[in-house]
Amino acid sequence: METTRLRLRQLTPDDLEHLVALHGDPEVMAFITGAGETREIVETRSLPDLLSRRTWLLFEAETFLGWASLRLEGDEAELGYRLIRAAWGRGYASEVARALVDLGFRQLGLARIWGQTMAVNLGSRRVMEKAGLTYVRTFHLAWDDPLPGAEQGEVEYALLRADWR
Template identity: 50%
Template structure:
C-alpha cells in the first residue's frame, strides 16, 4: 500500500499510519518494556500473542470502518515510537470511540501522547462523526491522566474491577475520562489543528 494511502493523519511531529504485518517486531519491542507495561499487564506481551491475536485484530479493525489503532512514527527520524488509537466498538461504529495510546518510554515527556491524542480527537469529532470519546486508566497512572486532561478530556468517575492477579495500585481503582462533541465545540478544541 502506498504511504499516502496508509497515513491516517499527520501532526507537526508525528505520522499516524496503518499497521501492517511487518510491524510485529515493533509491537513486541514496545510491549517488552516493563515501564510501558507497568499499568497495563505488568508483564511483556508474548510474541505469539502479538502475532496471532493483537496484530490480526488491529488489521481487522481497518476493514470495519475508519477508526482503529495507528502506528505512531516520529516524522523527524522515521522511527516507530508506539501507537495511538480511537478504538471503535465491535460493530465498527464511530459514535463512541475509546482513546488509547502506548508509546516507547524513551519519548515520554516530550508531548507526543498529548499531540497525538489531540489530533485523533479532532479527526474523530470533525470527520468520523464521534459524539463521545472516552478513555480509562489506573487511578495511580498520573502520567496517562495528565495526557488525558491536556488533550481536553474530563474526569468522569473512579470504579473498581476485580483482577485475578492485580497490579500494584489496583486497589485505588480505574478512572474514566470523556469528551463529548458538544464539549469539544464549546471549549474551542474544535478550532485547534492537529
Template identity: 50%
Template structure:
C-alpha cells in the same frame, strides 16, 4: 500506504504484519507495561496471534482500523501506537482513546499531540459524539495526557481483573469529552 493522520511531529498510519518487531520491543519494556499487566513482557506468539490481529481489525462503521502506529515524522522512528476505536462495531458515536508509547517518547508531548489530533478528526470527520478514555487511578502520566487533551474526569470504578497488579487496589478512572463540549472550547 496512505497515512491516516499527520501532525507537526507525528505520522499515524495503519499497522501491518511488518510491525511485529516494533510491537514486541514496545511490549517488552517493563515500564511501558507497568500499568497494563504489572510489567510483564508480551511474547512474540501473543503479538502475532492476539495483539496484531486486534490492531489490524477494520471497524464496519468506518471501514478503517481503530489502532494506528505512531511514527516520528522526520525520522520515521516507531514511537508506539494510538487507539481511537468505536466501542460498538457499527456505530462511531462513542470511541475509546488510548496510547502506548515507548519510553524514549515519554515527556515530549507526543501523547497529547496525537490524542488532540485524533479527537479533532473524530469530531470533524468521523461522526464521533463522545470520546472516552480510562486508566489505573495511579497512572498520573496518562491521566495528565487525558486532561491536556481536553477530557474531563467522569468517574472512578473498580475493574474485575483476573489478577491484581501494583496500584490496582486504587481502582480505575474514566475520562470523557463530548463533541458539544469540544466545540464550545474551540
C-alpha cells in the same frame, strides 16, 4: 496523517516487530499487564486487537515511537496510546491524542470519545486531560492477579462532541 512533529500511518500485519519491541518492555506495560508481552502474545492477541481498531503507528522522522488508536463503538470511541520509554515526557502522547480527538469529532462524526486507565497512572491521566477529556468516574474491577495500585481503581475520562472546541 501528520501532526506538528509526528507522522502517523495505519498499522498493518507487517508491523509485528514494532509491537514486539514496544509491548515486550515491562515498563511500557506496567499499568496494562504488569509485565512485557511475549512475541507469541503480541502476534496472537495484541496485533489482532489493534488491527480491529483504527490504529496508527507514530514516527518522528524515521524513528518509531509507538501507536495510538480509536476503538469505535457506535457513535463513540475509546482513545488508546502506547509509546516507547524514550518518547515519554516529550508531549508526543498528548499531541497524537489531540489529533485523534479532532479526527474523531471532525471526520468520523463521533458523539463521545473516552479513555480509561488505572487511577495511579498519572501520566496517562495527564495525556487525556491535555487532549480535552475530563474526569468522569473512578470504578473498581475484580482481578485474579491485581497489579500494584489496582486497589485505587480505574478512572474514566471523556469528552462530548458538544463540549469539544
